[in-house]
Structures are given as structure tokens and as C-alpha cells.
Amino acid sequence: MIISELLEEAFSAVTVNKVRSGLTVLGIIIGIGSVIAMISIGQGAQGSINASIQSIGSNLLVVSPSFQRTPGSVVSSGRGAAETLTQADSDAIASQVTQIAAIAPQINGRYQIKSRTANTNTQVVGTVSSYPQVRNVDMSLGSFISDQDVASVAKVAVLGPTTTGDLFNSTSTDPVGETIRINNINFKIIGVTKAKGGNGFSNQDDIIYIPLSTSQRYLQGGSYVASINIEAQDASSMTSVQEQVTNLLMERHRISDPNQADFSVINQADIVSAASSVTNTFTILLASIAGISLVVGGIGIMNMMLTTVTERTREIGLRKAIGAKKKDISSQFLAESVMLTFVGGVIGIILGWVISLLVTHFSGIATAISWWSVFLAVGVSAGIGMIFGYYPARRAAGLNPIEALRYE
Amino acid sequence: MIEVKNITKIYKTGDFETVALKNVSFSVRDGEFVAIMGPSGSGKSTLMHLLGALDTPTSGEYLLDGKNVAKLSEDELADIRNEKIGFVFQQFNLLPRATVFRNVMLPLVYAGVERDKREERAKKALVSAALPEDWWQHHSNELSGGQIQRVAIARALVNNPTLILADEPTGNLDSKTGEIVLATFQRLHQEGRTIVLITHELYVAEHAERIMHIRDGEIKEDGKNHSRRIVHHPAAE
Numbered sequence: 001m002i003i004s005e006l007l008e009e010a011f012s013a014v015t016v017n018k019v020r021s022g023l024t025v026l027g028i029i030i031g032i033g034s035v036i037a038m039i040s041i042g043q044g045a046q047g048s049i050n051a052s053i054q055s056i057g058s059n060l061l062v063v064s065p066s067f068q069r070t071p072g073s074v075v076s077s078g079r080g081a082a083e084t085l086t087q088a089d090s091d092a093i094a095s096q097v098t099q100i101a102a103i104a105p106q107i108n109g110r111y112q113i114k115s116r117t118a119n120t121n122t123q124v125v126g127t128v129s130s131y132p133q134v135r136n137v138d139m140s141l142g143s144f145i146s147d148q149d150v151a152s153v154a155k156v157a158v159l160g161p162t163t164t165g166d167l168f169n170s171t172s173t174d175p176v177g178e179t180i181r182i183n184n185i186n187f188k189i190i191g192v193t194k195a196k197g198g199n200g201f202s203n204q205d206d207i208i209y210i211p212l213s214t215s216q217r218y219l220q221g222g223s224y225v226a227s228i229n230i231e232a233q234d235a236s237s238m239t240s241v242q243e244q245v246t247n248l249l250m251e252r253h254r255i256s257d258p259n260q261a262d263f264s265v266i267n268q269a270d271i272v273s274a275a276s277s278v279t280n281t282f283t284i285l286l287a288s289i290a291g292i293s294l295v296v297g298g299i300g301i302m303n304m305m306l307t308t309v310t311e312r313t314r315e316i317g318l319r320k321a322i323g324a325k326k327k328d329i330s331s332q333f334l335a336e337s338v339m340l341t342f343v344g345g346v347i348g349i350i351l352g353w354v355i356s357l358l359v360t361h362f363s364g365i366a367t368a369i370s371w372w373s374v375f376l377a378v379g380v381s382a383g384i385g386m387i388f389g390y391y392p393a394r395r396a397a398g399l400n401p402i403e404a405l406r407y408e
Numbered sequence: 409m410i411e412v413k414n415i416t417k418i419y420k421t422g423d424f425e426t427v428a429l430k431n432v433s434f435s436v437r438d439g440e441f442v443a444i445m446g447p448s449g450s451g452k453s454t455l456m457h458l459l460g461a462l463d464t465p466t467s468g469e470y471l472l473d474g475k476n477v478a479k480l481s482e483d484e485l486a487d488i489r490n491e492k493i494g495f496v497f498q499q500f501n502l503l504p505r506a507t508v509f510r511n512v513m514l515p516l517v518y519a520g521v522e523r524d525k526r527e528e529r530a531k532k533a534l535v536s537a538a539l540p541e542d543w544w545q546h547h548s549n550e551l552s553g554g555q556i557q558r559v560a561i562a563r564a565l566v567n568n569p570t571l572i573l574a575d576e577p578t579g580n581l582d583s584k585t586g587e588i589v590l591a592t593f594q595r596l597h598q599e600g601r602t603i604v605l606i607t608h609e610l611y612v613a614e615h616a617e618r619i620m621h622i623r624d625g626e627i628k629e630d631g632k633n634h635s636r637r638i639v640h641h642p643a644a645e
Contacts, residue, residue, distance in 0.1 A: 005517060016505055314500045321462060321497075322563070323490020323518040325483045401462050405497065 010335035013308075021340060024304040028344025028384070029351055031294030032377045036352025036369065038290045041359055042283025044367035049275045053268065055196055056204070057135045059101070059235055060268040061242055063093075063228040063249070066261060084262040087216075087223045089249060093230065097244040099237040104131040105225040107215050113208065114181040115167040122163050124182060124208045126215025134231045142176040142191030149190075150211040155218070157187040160207040161195045182208065185218055235269070242267055297344070298384040305337050305392035316396050317404025330397035337389025338382055345381025349374055410436040410459070410571060410602070415468035415478075417454050417625075428454040429465070430625040436571075436604065441597040443605045443616035443633070451625040453575075456606045460495060460573045461488040473570050490519050494564025498576040501560035502548035508534070509544045512563045519567060529566055536599070537562035537592060554585030561592055565601075572596065572603045578612055590615045591639040615639065 014021045065084045090105040107126040113119060129147045131137065137144070140161070149156050157180060159167070168175050175189045187210060196204045216223060232241045242265050249263055250256070309316070316329055356367035417429040428451045436442050446452040457463040458470060461477050464485070470477045472492055480488065489495075494515075502511045512533055516526040534544060537558050548556060557577055564572050574593065578586035593603055594615060605616055613619050614637045621629040 012505055315503060318497075318500060318503070319514070319518075320486065321460070321489060321495050322515045323486050323567075325486045325518070327483075328518055402457050405462075405500070 006331060006335045007339065009332060010339045013332075013336050014339060020304060024300050025340050025344040025347070027297030027300040028294070028341050028381055029297075029348040031290065031297040032345045032348025032381050033351030033355060034290035034293055035287055035380075036349055036373055036377055037355035037359070037367075038286035039283060039373045040352065040356040040367040040369045041365060042279060042286055043370060043373075044356070044360070044365055046276060046279035046283070047368055048366045049279060050272055053272050053275060055136055057229065057231060057268065059232040059238055060134065061230040061232060061238065061245065062266045062268075063089075063230065063245060063263055064226070064266065066264045084253065085225050085228060087212075087225055089252060090225060090228045092248060092252060093228065093245055096248055097230075097241060099233045099241050099244075101231040101233045102130040102133045103231070104128050104134040104229045105212060106131065106227055106229065107212060107220055107224070108226045109215070109219055111183045111219065113163070113167065115175075115178065118167050118169060120163065120166040122166075122206050122208060124210060124215065124219065126210050126212040126219070128212050131209065131229070134229045137196070138194040140192050140194040141174055142189070144191055144193075145209060145211050150213050153213045153217055154211055155185065155187045155214055156190045156211065157182065158191040158193060158209040159189060160193050160203075160205040162203060162206040163208055164192050166206075182210070183219055238267055238269055294380070294384065298341070298388040301337050301340055301385065302388035302392060304340075305333060305389055306395070308336070309333065309392050309396040312396075313399065313404045313407040316399050317401050317407065320399070320401035321405060326397040329399075330393040333393035333396050334386065334389045337392070338385035341381045341385030341388075342378070345378050348381065349377055352377075409438055409471075409473060410604075411469070411471040412459075413469040413471070415458060415465040415470060417451075417458065417463075418466045428625055429458075431468075432622075432625070432627055433468075434620065434627060434630060436602060438570075438602050439597070439600050440618060441593070441603045441605070441616045442618045442620060443607060443613035444620045444622060445607055445610065445613040446622035447608055450622045452606050452608075452622050454625075455622065456573065456575050459571070459604060460493055461485045486518075490515055491567060492570040494561075494567065494569040494572045496557065496560045496564050496572065496574040496577045498579040501556055502563075504549040505547060507545050507547055508539070508551070508559050511548055511559060512566055515563060515567045530562075533562045533566040534559075536565060536596070538595075552585070553581050554588055557581065557585075557589045558592060561589070561596070565596070570602060572601055574603065574605045576607055577605070578607075578609075586612070587639050594639060611637075 063085065085105075087105065090103060094100065094103045104127055109124050110121060111124050112121050113124075127145065128150050129145055132139070132144050142158070144158055145156065148154070159175060164173070164175055167180060168178075176191060178189050179186050180189060181187070193205070193209075212225070230241060230245065232238045245265055246258070246261070250258070250261060253262055255261055319329060353369055356369060359365055360367045412432060412434050415429055415432045416427070419426045419428055432455065444452055444455060454463075458465055461472070461480075462485070464480070465478050468478060472488065475488075477485070477488055503514070506514075509527075509530060512530040513526045516529060521529070534541075539555075539558055539562055543551065543555065548559060551559065560577075561572075572593075577593075578589055581589065590612065593605065597603055597617070603616075605613070607613050614633060614635060617633055617636060618631065619629070619633045620627055
């Protein structure tokens with residue numbers, strides 16, 4: 001029998017009992033729909049987490065202080081608390097490490113900030129002119145800290161949009177030129193950054209940037225830096241830069257055992273891959289739960305096909321009497337079950353797509369339907385038709401024509 | 409040409425053996441109209457299954473057009489049924505949800521005949537079973553019993569078979585519609601078709617030109633029907 005013939009027969013057979021076929025297909029629709037929806041939610045979550053990691057910079061390495069162990073003592077202060085990184089370390093990295101695109105040391109502190117009308121408490125970051133390049137900061141008004149500002153220890157500040165709103169009661173005001181007081185020292189506002197949104201760890205919009213030298217002289221004291229941001233030239237040079245930085249700093253800090261290092265170098269790629277593995281695990285978890293409902297749907301198909309074969313025993317007998325071979329009968333029933341699951345698969349994809357749109361709409365989690373999940377779903381649903389239709393079809397094909405014709 | 413040589417059929421159910429046919433031999437010439445008559449349990453259904461290549465004998469030979477059908481596999485038997493035999497059953501002859509036309513074409517679908525050739529041959533068969541054209545697109549569950557049997561005859565003709573095998577074709581019909589069906593068989597016989605009619609009613613058997621009586625698995629009587637009924641029914645013309 002030709003395929004088109006087979007499909008025609010299968011179509012007329014499955015439409016005889018529309019309610020039963022519909023309910024059976026519903027099982028597949030729910031199964032495929034939930035698999036698609038779960039995969040798209042998982043992938044969407046992965047995409048948005050990756051995007052927010054990328055928003056803190058590209059090809060970024062961050063050097064931060066680690067434990068500080070005093071010789072002869074077992075007490076170690078907390079990671080990141082030590083003041084082991086200095087401006088000199090940063091300068092050494094800039095001059096000796098190759099494949100670096102830009103470097104920006106920074107120093108952090110929280111202070112009370114006052115404007116003429118309001119006050120707030122926020123993070124103050126002392127840094128240099130290359131910071132926007134390294135950490136993907138864009139300006140919406142004015143300009144960022146310049147090399148000149150750093151050299152002259154200028155009392156200038158760049159505000160994040162949230163901080164601007166907090167200090168001037170409206171995000172739409174242009175605060176450039178206004179004066180604010182940080183820790184009771186007057187700073188002139190020279191720019192406002194564009195909104196970046198939270199990265200999951202801190203709000204990058206509630207922040208004030210001032211020149212590194214100014215922070216060191218007026219706010220923190222000393223020549224320590226809290227961390228050094230390094231942008232590698234490209235993704236492939238990150239490992240090399242990480243190694244060079246580690247070796248250089250170990251040499252400078254006179255440490256021979258890497259386990260005793262008083263600093264750590266965090267690679268952005270590591271963060272991305274750690275986050276990806278978390279989201280992957282959770283996508284697989286969700287998809288497997290949805291997969292269970294798909295298997296249940298498949299069992300529904302098998303159940304219906306077995307009933308159909310019994311009901312149509314005499315039809316099978318008649319078909320055999322007029323010349324149908326085993327293969328003709330089994331392919332007829334297989335075509336029916338594959339048709340049911342295929343239709344279920346297609347409707348399920350649409351359902352899954354609608355669900356993921358609704359999830360995006362109501363919860364704000366970005367979702368992404370990938371082509372491979374659609375192809376996979378169609379393939380899986382047709383495969384389920386084959387697998388769960390095989391046994392009933394074989395049973396139909398194996399019927400003895402005489403007994404089938406006599407069947408009451 | 410049909411030749412049955414020393415056919416025996418034994419059914420085994422557990423430890424019991426039932427001999428349904430004992431050493432049966434006969435032949436049917438091309439163009440003959442034979443009635444096989446016998447009460448229920450006589451072995452006539454078993455004989456019908458063997459003649460129709462629905463089953464194989466325990467021993468003996470069955471030559472259909474010179475080919476021994478007795479030793480074929482299941483799929484080979486399906487081919488024989490498809491090519492050489494046209495069935496008319498007592499009931500459940502047609503697929504209820506398919507049209508008359510589709511039902512008649514079905515054996516050609518399994519034979520792998522192309523669509524337009526199929527339609528042409530189905531039309532011819534429907535015409536020779538004297539089925540008016542306005543029935544052709546009806547679904548078979550919209551037809552009366554007599555109409556169904558005539559569609560079944562058309563389907564039996566469509567593959568141009570060696571043998572038309574009718575198993576109690578009038579069993580579910582009233583005598584008037586039964587006559588139309590029998591008249592159709594007689595007309596096909598006049599056109600040169602070979603027909604074997606299985607029945608338990610003498611009245612029906614008397615429409616054939618030769619009657620074989622079967623009882624307890626053996627042929628008791630086999631001869632020309634001297635009191636042949638000839639029916640002329642305008643609906644069958």
C-alpha cells in the first residue's frame with residue numbers, strides 16, 4: 001500500500017470515534033506541550049542568567065584578596081577581607097601581563113550620601129577611566145571619570161540611575177554639575193550611567209563612582225585596592241591571562257605554594273559555566289518530569305489501539321480474506337497510532353509555545369523555544385506512536401483470518 | 409480449473425482431534441456453477457476455508473490453476489486470495505465507513521494497482537454486478553442487505569478471479585432479495601465465471617448447475633442438478 005493510501009485509511013479510521021481519539025491525543029498533547037514548555041523555560045532562564053553574567057563585562061577576570069594567614073597563627077580572616085592587593089599590583093599586571101585589553105582596579109565602601117534635598121546610603125566605588133570598558137558601563141549623561149581626574153585626585157562623582165533617583169527624587173532630573181556630600185566631603189557630579197539592572201548579586205544601578213586616588217586619599221586611606229578587573233583581549237586568551245596574573249602576583253607576594261595564595265582570580269567563563277550547569281540540571285529535571293506525562297500519554301495510545309484492534313477484528317478478517325498481508329494490516333494500525341501521536345505532537349508544540357509565552361508574560365522569566373526541542377518533540381511523538389502502536393498492530397496482523405471473520 | 413485431491417483436515421483442540429474432512433477429492437471445471445450443500449457440522453465451512461485459501465489442509469493437494477495451494481505460507485495465501493478468489497460472505501462483507509466504490513477497489517489496493525486503473529476496473533465490476541451508478545458514492549452502511557451482497561459480488565469480480573466463492577450469500581436476506589442475488593450469480597455464470605456456492609438450503613443450491621452434498625466430512629453425492637431453477641430478475645440484469 002502506498003503511503004498516501006495508508007494515511008487516507010488511517011484518517012478515516014481515527015475520525016470514526018472522534019471523542020475517543022481526541023481524548024487519547026490529549027494525553028500526547030499534554031506530554032509534548034509540557035516537555036516543550038519546560039525546556040523553553042529552562043533555556044530561557046539559562047539565557048537570562050548568562051546575559052546578566054555577561055552584563056558585568058566581557059572576557060572579564062577579577063582578582064580579589066583571599067585569606068590572609070599570619071605566620072604562626074591558625075586564624076584566618078574572611079575571604080576578600082584582606083588588604084593584600086595594592087595599586088602597585090595593578091600597575092605590575094598592566095605592564096607585565098600580555099593579551100590584556102584593559103585593566104581597572106577598584107576600591108569599595110559604603111557611605112552616607114547627601115544632596116541638597118535628600119540623603120541615602122550606598123556603595124561608593126573608587127576606580128579609573130578604563131572601568132566602563134572593562135565592566136560594560138554606558139553613560140547616559142555627562143562623562144565618566146577621566147585619567148586627568150585620577151591624576152589630580154579630583155572630587156568628582158558619577159552616579160548610577162537609582163542613586164540619582166534617590167538623591168534627586170526623580171530619575172529624569174539632570175544632576176550633572178550639582179554637588180553632593182560623600183562622608184561630608186563635597187563632590188561634583190560629572191555624569192550618570194545607563195541602567196543595567198540587577199545581576200543577581202548586587203544592584204549595579206545603585207552606585208557612585210569616584211576616582212580611585214580620591215577614594216584612597218579621602219575615604220579609605222592607604223594604597224590598597226579591593227579588586228582588580230581585567231579584560232582579556234578575547235575569550236581564548238583568558239586562560240593565559242589568568243595564569244600570567246596568578247604567577248606574577250605569587251612572585252610579587254613571595255608565595256610559592258598556590259594553595260597559600262592571598263588572592264584569587266575569578267574567571268568570568270567559570271561563573272558562566274557554573275551557572276549553565278545549574279540551569280542545565282534544572283532543565284533536565286523539569287523535562288524529565290514532563291517526560292513522564294508523555295509516557296503516560298503513550299500508554300493511552302496503546303490502550304486505545306488495543307481496543308480498536310479488538311473492535312475491528314471482523315474488519316481485519318475481511319481485509320485478510322481479500323488479500324491483505326500481515327504487513328498491510330500492521331502498517332495500517334501503525335499509521336493510525338503514528339497519526340494520533342503526530343497530531344498530538346504538533347498541537348502539543350503549539351500548546352507548549354503558548355504556555356512559555358504566558359510564563360514570559362506573567363512571571364517575566366524569559367523563555368526560548370529552540371528548533372531542536374521542536375524537532376525532538378515531533379520525532380519523539382512519532383516514535384511513541386511507533387513504539388506504543390507496535391504491539392497492537394502486531395496483534396492485529398497476527399490474527400487468523402477465519403477466526404477473525406467469525407468473531408462476534 | 410480447481411482440483412482437490414485427497415484432502416483431509418483435522419482440528420486439534422488439546423487432546424481431542426476432530427476430523428472435519430476425510431479424504432475429499434473433486435474437481436471444478438472453468439465456468440462451472442457448483443453448489444456445495446450440507447447441514448451445519450458437515451465440514452462445508454472447512455471446505456470453504458480451504459477452497460478460499462484461508463486455511464491449508466492437514467494432508468492432500470489443492471490445485472488452483474495448476475498451482476498447489478496446500479503448502480503455501482500465510483502471506484503467499486494472501487496473494488492467492490487476492491489474485492484468484494473473489495469472496496462473498498454471509499455477513500460483514502463491506503467496510504461500513506467506506507463508500508461502495510472504495511470497498512470495491514479495496515482488493516486492487518492490496519494488489520498494488522495504480523489509482524486510475526483501479527477506478528476503471530472498479531467501475532467495470534460495479535456495472536457487471538448491475539449496481540446503479542447513484543449508489544457508488546454511498547457509504548456501505550446506508551445500503552440494504554441485498555444491495556450489500558451485490559456490492560460484495562462486484563468486489564469479488566474486480567480482480568477478475570479464477571473462482572467466485574460464495575458462503576451462504578443469501579443467508580441474511582428475504583427470499584425476494586435473495587433471488588436478485590442468485591439471479592446475479594446465474595448471469596455471471598452465463599458470462600463464463602466459475603462459481604462455488606456454499607449453502608445449507610436446497611432451494612438455494614438448486615440455482616446451480618451441479619450440486620455436491622457433503623456430510624460428516626465426506627462427499628456423499630455429486631452430480632448435475634436436474635431440477636435447476638433459472639431466475640430472471642430485471643434488477644439483476
